[in-house]
Amino acid sequence: MVRIVSAAAGLVLLSFVLLLATRDGGNGRQSKSPLIGELVPHVEGVRFDGESFDVDEVTSGWVLINFFASWCVPCVREHPELVEWNRRHRLDGVVISVPFGDTEKDARAFFVEHGGNWPVLIDNESAWAVAFGVLRPPESFLVAPGGVVVAKWQGQITADEVDRVVVDLQERNATS
Amino acid sequence: MRRYQRISWLLILIVVAAALVASVVAEDGPATQGERAYEIKSTMLCPVCDGQNVLESNAPVAAAIRSQVDDLVAEGRSDGEIRAWMARQYGSDVNANPPRSGVGALVWILPVLAGVMAVGLLILAFGRWRSGREIEPSEDDIRIVQALREKN
Numbered sequence: 001m002v003r004i005v006s007a008a009a010g011l012v013l014l015s016f017v018l019l020l021a022t023r024d025g026g027n028g029r030q031s032k033s034p035l036i037g038e039l040v041p042h043v044e045g046v047r048f049d050g051e052s053f054d055v056d057e058v059t060s061g062w063v064l065i066n067f068f069a070s071w072c073v074p075c076v077r078e079h080p081e082l083v084e085w086n087r088r089h090r091l092d093g094v095v096i097s098v099p100f101g102d103t104e105k106d107a108r109a110f111f112v113e114h115g116g117n118w119p120v121l122i123d124n125e126s127a128w129a130v131a132f133g134v135l136r137p138p139e140s141f142l143v144a145p146g147g148v149v150v151a152k153w154q155g156q157i158t159a160d161e162v163d164r165v166v167v168d169l170q171e172r173n174a175t176s
Numbered sequence: 177m178r179r180y181q182r183i184s185w186l187l188i189l190i191v192v193a194a195a196l197v198a199s200v201v202a203e204d205g206p207a208t209q210g211e212r213a214y215e216i217k218s219t220m221l222c223p224v225c226d227g228q229n230v231l232e233s234n235a236p237v238a239a240a241i242r243s244q245v246d247d248l249v250a251e252g253r254s255d256g257e258i259r260a261w262m263a264r265q266y267g268s269d270v271n272a273n274p275p276r277s278g279v280g281a282l283v284w285i286l287p288v289l290a291g292v293m294a295v296g297l298l299i300l301a302f303g304r305w306r307s308g309r310e311i312e313p314s315e316d317d318i319r320i321v322q323a324l325r326e327k328n
Contacts, residue, residue: 008293034264069236101236125247126240133265135224135237 033133033141033152040065040143041131045098045121048108053119055096059147062093064162067129069102069137070110074156078138079114085159086118089166092145094118098128100137144169185299193292197285213249216258217242219273223266241266 035041040063045053055063066082068075086095095118099107104122111120123129132141135154142151142165151165214231220241222233230238230245241262248258262270313321 101239124243126243127247129237129240130244130262130265134240135266137236 033149035132035141035149036152038149039147040141040149041128043128043131045123045128048104048111048120048122053096053121055143056147058094058096059143059145061145062089062166063096063143064093065096065098065132065141065143067098067100067132067134067137067139068107068110069100070106071102072137075138076114078156078158079116081156081158083116085162086116088159088163096121098123100129100134100139102137142166182303186296189292189296193288196288196292209249212255213246216245216249216255219271220245220259220262221270221272223270229272237266241270
């Protein structure tokens with residue numbers, strides 16, 4: 001009887017060890033996202049200029065969705081790169097900026113100071129941030145023409161880095 | 177008589193175990209929207225903090241989750257739907273309480289079963305201990321003891 005109970009307790013302990021050893025680790029800086037390969041979350045919003053915004057209206061081209069905060073130093077550093085990417089893709093793409101963990105007033109001041117003539121959304125209810133699973137700014141998502149999310153970056157990005165993904169996908173589409 | 181006693185104890189243990197398992201697995205009753213939202217937020221971990229729930233944390237992502245939980249509760253989403261949505265967005269570790277179904281349910285059930293088994297083993301051990309005390313010494317035992325006493 002005691003042997004059976006000991007064996008059962010041993011099996012339970014072993015299954016716990018196996019369960020803990022084979023599960024995913026804790027969250028850190030993620031480079032993957034459950035959104036990659038999925039259609040961009042359908043979240044509507046309101047732009048700084050008061051116009052309503054629907055992401056489906058712009059998914060005929062490339063869309064670079066950037067979550068930023070005015071207090072975030074990497075966001076300040078990457079902003080000229082977003083300006084550059086927007087310039088390169090003025091005919092086939094658009095940048096969408098979404099303040100995250102920031103006040104609307106400070107986010108507006110950020111754009112006045114650093115420039116950028118693309119839609120900036122008001123996300124007071126954090127619907128965009130949660131729909132994209134944003135952890136901390138800056139985070140960026142690239143959406144291919146057609147509306148599928150193809151890449152996610154955590155941290156500061158460059159226009160070249162984003163374009164490497166764009167070119168890679170364009171080449172893959174050309175050969176297939 | 178002793179056999180019936182053991183069966184009675186076993187039945188009591190089974191009933192207690194079943195009641196405890198049912199109490200941890202069963203869903204709570206309905207609550208107000210505010211209570212529901214508070215309960216969800218207090219058992220949802222901030223994904224970028226060390227062990228803080230989203231109620232305690234000042235991180236932007238915690239504020240975002242709080243805001244969305246309020247919205248989703250107001251929309252009439254169930255607790256399960258909200259937890260599943262947040263787990264999809266931020267990983268299953270965002271839920272401080274393990275799920276009550278699937279493998280995660282073992283975390284709730286196993287401690288109860290372990291407790292019941294421990295009590296059962298104690299009862300068995302006490303039973304043996306008590307029955308051991310009732311063993312009468314054999315004639316040989318008595319003879320050996322008497323011989324030793326006479327020797328001394």
